[in-house]
Amino acid sequence: MIQPLFNWRTGLAIIAIAIVSGTVFYSQFLAKQIAREERQKVEQWVEAGKLIMNDTTGMSDKLVSIIISENRTIPIIETDEKNHITQYINLDSASIAQDSNYIKERLKEFSKQNDPILWADPSDSMRTNRYYYGHTSLLTQVRNYPLVQLLIVSLFIIITITALTTSFKSSQNRVWAGMAKETAHQLGTPLSSLQGWVEMLKENPDNEKIVTEMEKDVNRLKLVSDRFGKIGSTPHLEEHNVVAQVATMIEYIRKRAPGKVLFSLDTGGESEIAAHISPPLFDWVIENLLKNALDAMEGKGSIAVQIRQQSTEVLIDVTDSGKGIARQNVHKVFKPGFTTKKRGWGLGLSLSRRIIEQYHKGQLFVKQSELNKGTTFRIVLKK
Template identity: 65%
Template sequence: DSSEVDEGWNSGDTMQDPNKNVYLLNKLDEFRSAKLSIEWRNPLDSTERNRYYYGQTQLLKEVRYYPLVQLFVVGLFIFITIQAIRTSYRSTQNGVWAGMAKETAHQLGTPVSSLEGWVEILKETHSKEDFVYEIEKDVSRLRLVSDRFGKIGSTPQLHERNIVEQVKHMVDYVQKRAGGRVSFAINTQEENITAKISAPLFDWVIENLLKNALDAMEGKGKITVTLQHAGQEVIVDVADTGKGISRQNIAKVFKPGFTTKKRGWGLGLSLSKRIIDQYHKGHLSVKNSEVGKGTTFRIVLKK
């Protein structure tokens, strides 16, 4: 606009006073008519007034979005802080449960070793008695439980195993102790479905799900275990015909300490999910549940 400013000077105006430039005065009038003004009055002299006009500038554009930027930064800081607190809490919680599990394994180790010694003496003195071998099975079971607790908190070794055989073994074990009013069924189209697992820990998860199903049915009903593989995943569904889980409790079943039973610590499902999700890089979830009809838990493993 420099050429238009030059044309705005009067021919005889050698001083080039901006207040007398026609172009600048017209532009100022346009600006005043287009923009709202802020008026200041002198409290000591009411005749003295100043009007301030503000146009659109890059600074005003930036200032307009500044509060939003501030809110975003504060919100981001709060979000990061909350996530850090949650992560720290979960880490502490996992450390506590792992420590408790290892201490339990340590405390069980000595009496179990002593029982194993007494079983060997019984086998020498009462070798023909059936109860001796039943005691041996139970003591071996205690040793297995102790070993399982000892593995919590440490990185387990995963080996290729036939999941069908593992599940059948645990179903047979639980079925013998379930009573005659509970029926068990295993559905699979293949007898050899393999995945990398820690056999003792995986057995623990299956046993825990089966026992939870028994508790939910209160001694009468049907438990169905379905095995299948889909692409690179192995899926194990454990379904029961028990009392089911209410909607408000489905989100809580995997939290440590949560239980609807009169006895128990509420650690079984929490440890089971830790074993599947963290150690096996799989997923344990409630597939579906309906109050009065039953619940289905689903395990997804990577092949």
């Protein structure tokens, strides 16, 4: 199926780019306007200073004092023709008192930010003052605003994508849970019928062997139905002997495995190791891991299960001597639908992790894997 070129992620990206681009252009326009006005104010301030020096009548004193006093934001440093600092305004007095080089450093900064305004003394042609000025906080804020908005838009997009992804996963989980429950419901009707037929067959002693085998299969179907019925519901966890649970599943898989596959269970000498589990769901996880280990081998090899208890946790390692997992696939094996087998839906490990992590509040992960040598899956359970 051809994937559409446009989706909601692309739309969000285009909107974000449009917003940030528009903001950048408009902010630059405003910054230029403010910079132009600041230069005009500095020029007026310089002219006012000239007027005070040249006007002996005093008629312009009021106007000049207004112009000079209005500049409370633009920092200005005056230098003579040899670039020696002669006076300054609107600089941080505390920084000046603490650092003797503060004014010189600001002078270097101002010279990089703006071209100085020159004033030649009409009474002395050799005397030319330079007025260096810096940016106001307003101009700095306007220039930095696009970066702030970019950060805000980026956070908005991340939060939106995260929320949508979480919502999608939640919907997907509800679909899986619904499918599982529907499967359990659909299995219920033929199971009831099969149980009835088994009871009828029991009435004839000649059918004892057939009845025994059929009953095993019926019980197996009941277990599968029970497992699927528990998906999507909060299971009731009880303290059980994990050693006995695992041993039972190993024996079940051993009977159905090729004769050249060796099984072993190492409990460190412990016959009972307790943990809070839901037996039907926990058995399903162990069964999936053992079947997965069998599939990784070509009819021969070994499967070793090790169980160890710590102060607050129980560790279960399932190790096979199979073909291993490629490094690039280690993080994919738990994703629904991922499988390297010719048959199967790729749901076994995904469901197993969900059962351990969501229902048992534990962990299931690939502890170690090496191509052509084997893989170890680890389960961590709370005691």
